[in-house]
Structure formats: structure tokens, C-alpha cells
Amino acid sequence: MLTIKQITENTDAVIRGLEKKHFKNAKETIDQVIAFNDKRRSTQSILDNNLSEVNSISKSIGQLMKEGKKEEAETAKSRVAELKEVNKTLQTEMDQAAEDMQNLLYTIPNVPYNEVPEGVGAEDNVVEKMGGMETELPKDALPHWELTKKYDLIDFDLGVKITGAGFPVYKGKGAQLQRALINFFLDEARKAGYLEIMPPTVVNAASGYGTGQLPDKEGQMYHCEVDDLYLIPTAEVPVTNIYRDVILEEKQLPIKNCAYTQCFRREAGSYGKDVRGLNRLHEFSKVELVRIDKPEHSRQSHKEMLDHVEGLLQKLELPYRILRLCGGDMSFTAALCFDFEVYSEAQKRWLEVSSVSNFDTYQANRLKCRYRSGEKKTELCHTLNGSALALPRIVAALLENNQTPEGIRIPKALVPYTGFEMID
Template sequence: MLQTAFIRENKEQVIKALAKRHIDATATVTRIIELDEKRRSTQVELDTVLAESNLLSKDIGAMMKSGEKAKAEILKAKTVQLRDRSKELSLISEEVAAELQQELYTLPNLPADIVPEGNSAEENLSVFEAGEIPKLHEGAMPHWELVKKYDIIDFELGTKIAGAGFPVYKGKGAKLQRALINYFLDKNTEAGYKEMQVPHVVNEASGYGTGQLPDKEGQMYHIGIDDLYLIPTAEVPVTNIFRDTIIAEAELPVLCTAYTPCFRREAGSYGAHVRGLNRLHQFDKVEIVRVEHPDNSYKALDGMVEHVKGILDELKLPYRILRLCGGDMGFTAALTYDFEVFSTAQDRWLEISSVSNFETFQANRLKLRFRDKDGKNQLAHTLNGSSLALPRVLAGILENYQTADGIVIPEVLRPYTGFDIIN
């Protein structure tokens, strides 16, 4: 969430920056400033009323002691009026503050200066590409056909149990899935990330803290009777560990990793491009989260990108990195890099990771601060990335490693699977 003081002092800069997202924020920014002015003027009046009431109370006490009861009664009547006015002003202040908060929740983060112009995925900037695209044998198949052939993932059975988008992993398919999870976690912990096991549901405050609410409310599964949400990513519970927290500067950076299933309604997602593992309602993902000093967050972001590159290099999958344009970037991000694996059988790129710097946007919502060397509390920067999301990584392995004799397991995963081919 953007800070009110920053918006008030940099109105034109905020409007111009959000225009890079193809958002005309003029009306919202103007309304925020108006509400903030009303809130502050109301508070000034309330403070004046309370101060006057306190002075009168002292005068009343002195008059009662000196026997001037008639004068005291006149002042008592005035204090009643002041008390009624203070209640009225307090109510106005609460209502204005609530409306101001809701307006602030509607504004996305400001894009970093290097975020490219653009309004759609087609306008994202490719900044890196690596790996050789394999030449597949005649008769090569997309993964949704391969998994049937080798009986390792059953989409129809998942539909029977829960509905479309909830696959059942079987045999070597399940073991390959578990191998990827363990491999990703091991790579992350070796890089200094502390492994966490977190709840798979969160409360409303957690959803607002990391920015999924109210922006992504329609995409989250809501458990109405308990007013809880199934997590769309481990980023939500892991980052909320630090909600309402003050961290000593010497403790920064804080690095965490977690494996969780993720749940997303993906409303409106239809067509051939979302077949099989390409888009699911439930999927597994390993996440990395960092809490950083503002001076170091972009260096940390570069380090996260290099970390994910190292994993994909070991898996020997062809991939590219995109710097997302303003119109395609997530609500909370200041800068995002997407990783995509090339699916040779589908002849298309599949997104398998997003790595983002949120600067102070989440920290302001979370009240996540650090105490600097001078003893002052400042907002930290938060970052997160997929390291990695499993479905499309798995799809890339199945399709790019397929041979006429079966699906070869990447060498780095064989200690985890215990087998080197699915046939």
C-alpha cells in the first residue's frame, strides 16, 4: 500500500507512475488527498475540543472548591456540549479513516523506473535466454498425452474426485513430483533460506497484508463458515509471519523458503492453452521470501534471479527471463522478472516463476518495520519468488526429456527419484 504522506507530497509523480500500468489514477489520488485533509482537519478540531474540555474540567474543580457552584454548573453545561461534539468528531474521523483506507487499497504499487512501457504480455522485455531446445523424435507428444501413456498423472480421476484442475499424481509421477519439491527445497536451504512449514489457510488480515485482498478476492477460495482463505501461494503465510513486527537492522536480511500446495480459482481460464498441467486449481510450489533493507533490495532481487537461473541450468531446461511491462505486472510489485520454460512438444513458452520486489508496498500494509542504527523505525522491503512452481516445470521435463523409449529423468533429480527413466 502506498503511504498517504508520499501521495500527498508527490501527487503528479504518483499519477504519472501509475499511467505506466495504463491506469488513470487522477480521481483516486485526488480523493485520497481530500480524505486525508479532512481526516487531519477533523483531528485538529477534535484535539482542540478535548483540550478545551480538559481545561474546563480543571476550572470546574477549582470553582467547586471555592464555593462558586453556580458558575461551575454553567461550565458543566458547556462540557456536555463539548463531549457531544468530541463524540461526533470521533465518529467522523473513524468514517473518513475507513474510507481513506479503502481508497488506498485500490491503488497498485508504483512501477520501478526500469519497468518497460506496455499493456500486455506481448510487450514484456526478454532480458536473458539459455539452454538448447531439444529436437524431439517423431511422434513426440504433449504432456497430457504422455501422462496417459505412462499412467503417471490422471486428470479424469481428479475431475471425478474434485473437478477439473485437480489432477491425481500416480506412481513415478507422484515420486517425480516429490523429487522436485525436495530438490527445490534443498537448493533454497543451501543458498541460506530457512525452511518453514506454514498454514495452508489464512485469515482476512493476512490476505490484505500481502495484497491479495481486495485485488484478487475473486480468485481465492473462501471458506465462508470460518472466514478463511485457501492460500494462492506460500508468499502469503510466510510474509505474514512478519506482520506487526519490528526487526533489528542487524537481523536483516531475513530469508525463508516453504513448500505448500496452492489454490487458485482461475476464473475465466479456458481453451487449449490451459490444457493439462498448464493451469490448475491446485498445484505445488516452493517459494522464497526475503525481508531486506531498502538499500539492498534490488541487489537481493538480482541474487534471487541468479538463484532461479542456477536451478534451471541444473535441470538443463531451455528457458528465458522477461522483465514485465507496466500493464502486465502484478498489483503489488514494483519490478517483476518472469521465468519461462520452452515446451518443445507444445511449441510455446510456459511461465514457471515470478521473482518480484515489492519495495515498501507490502510492508506498509503489514506494518513490517526495522529499527535502524539511530533507533528509528523504517519500513522494510519485501521480495518473493517461485523457486519453483511445479506443474509447468514438470510439463517441461516430461515434454523436453521424452524419447522413443520413455521419459528420461534429469540427472540432477535421479538421487531424489531413485530411477532414471519413466517407461
């Protein structure tokens, strides 16, 4: 959530940033926030003056009674009663202005950094880097949904029977490969200094608001209405909320956490050939990295996270590219975001496998996540997160890009985790 200071001191820059994200009615919305804030402040000022007057008059009443000035004392009592009634109205007006402002702030996305390119959608993202090994496949190469059937690795039809479309059942070496990737990603994160967390996979509404998933404008979260709980779309939500309403000491930063969880997304409106097989699921596994940092160090943290994800893809021997997202393709909460995509040789398309984002103070302001600097004053932290990695499309690319006439080859880095070198 944008801070009032950010909006009032840099109004034009905030509006330009929101327009870069193609946020509709940016100027009108920001003007409305400022109007609510002005109403709240002016009402607070009147209320403070009235409270001061009430205190002053109240102190004088006893003295007037002692001096026998009963009529003046009664007049003073009447004035106090009158002010108290006025103050009730003022308090209601001030609370309403604050609530209206807060609700409006929840609907405003983060402001992108200057280096975020202009653009409307994915076609305007900038390719920063390409890497990995070129893949040569047999002429009769199969997409992963055919390979999983051929080698009995994943049963999509059984998932439909048990739950519905988008909830696959992993079997045999397919399940082993999934577990191997999870352990590989977690081990690599621990080697890089991340503390492993095993959080809940359902969260309350406060947690959803804290990281910006709520209000859920696109209806992508699964909501357990009876208990008012939400299935997490990513481990970012519970892990980042560990630091909600927390004041950290400067020496604790940067905090580095990692977590493996199941993730749940309704993916409303997704259909067609691009969502076949593992390309887009309602339930999937992911290892997430979360960092809490000081503002002056968050860009370095972001670079370290990018290097970490790139290293994973290199060890998996997958062809990849890194994209700097344009304003129109960034998430609601991000100030700067890079996507990693792996190339599926069998599908002849790029598959997104990670987004690594810096949220600046946007989430921290919602979370009230602060740190105490050397001068003992508190400041908002910066929060960052990234997938390291999301499994479905990694599995798809591994199966497709490593298929041979003898079977599917397992990358060397994974063999100690799978216990086998080939799926045949």
C-alpha cells in the same frame, strides 16, 4: 499499500506510476485519498483543540467552586458537556474519514519502478535473457498430457471424478518425480541460506489483506465462508504474514525463508487449448522464496533471487528466458517483476514457471512490518518473493523436452532424488 507520505509528497509521480500500470481514474482516486486525509487531519486538529479546552475548563471548575463562583462553575460544566457532544461527532467523522481512506488505499496498486517498461500486456514484456539447452525431439513427439497417459504418470480423468477439472492425480513415477522436484528445490534453497517453513495452507482475512490478495477483485481465491478462511494461492501469503505487526532488528535483515505448499487458484475464466493438462491447474505444488530486507539492500536481494531461479533451470537442463514485465502485465502488488519461462518443444510455446518480485514497502505498509535502525527509529521493510519453482509447467517441460524413443530421460541433477534415470 501506498503510504500517505508517498502520496502527498510525490503526488504527480504516484499518478504517473499508476497510469503506467493502467489503473483507471488514477488522478481522481489519488485526489480522493488526499481529500479523505485532509478531512481526517483537519477534524483531528479541531478535536485536539476541543480536548485541550475540555481539560483546561475541567481543571478550573473545582477552583471556581472553592471560590464560591457557583454560577460560573455551572456555565463551565455546560461548556464541557457541549464540547464532549461535539467531540463525539468529530470522532465519528474522523474515524469515518480514516476508514474511507483506508478502504480506498486497499484498491490502489503499487507504483512500478522507473525501469519497468511501458506496455499493456504480455506482448509488451521485454526479453532480458535467454539460456538453457536446445532440444531436439523425435518427429512423433507428444505433448505432456499424452505422455502422462502413455507412461501412466498423471490421471486427469480420475481427478475430475474425485474433485473436478484442474485437480490431477499423480501416480507411480509421476508422483515420485513430483516429490523429487520438491525436495530438490528445497535442498537448493537451504544451500542458499533460506530457512525452511511449513506454514498452514489456509489463512484468515487479515493475512490476505496483509500481502494484497484481498480485496480479491478477480475472484481467484477459494473462500471457506463458514469460517471466513481462504485457501492460499501461494506460500507467499502465510510466510510473509509471519512478520505482520512485527518490529525486526536491523541485524536480522535480510530474512530469507522458503516453503513448499499446495497452492489453490480458481483460475476463473481460463479455458481453451492453452490450459490443457498441467498448463493451468486449480491445485498445484510450489516452492516459494520470501525475503524481508532493508530498502537499500532489496535490489541486491532481488538479483540474488533471480540468480537462484536461473540456476535451478540450468540444473534442470531446460531452455528458458527471463522477461522484465511491463506496467500493464505486472501484479497488483509488485513494483518490479521478472518472469521466468521454459520452452515446451512439443507444444511450441513458452510456459511461465516463476515470477520474482520486489514489492518495495507496499506489503510492509499493509503488514506493519518494520525494522529498527541504528538510531532506534523504525522504518518499513521491503518484501520480496519468487517461485523456486512452480511444479506443473516444470513437469510438463521436463516430460516433453526429454522424451526419447526409449522413454523420458531424467536430468542428472534430479536422479539422486528420483532414484531412476528414465521413465519407460
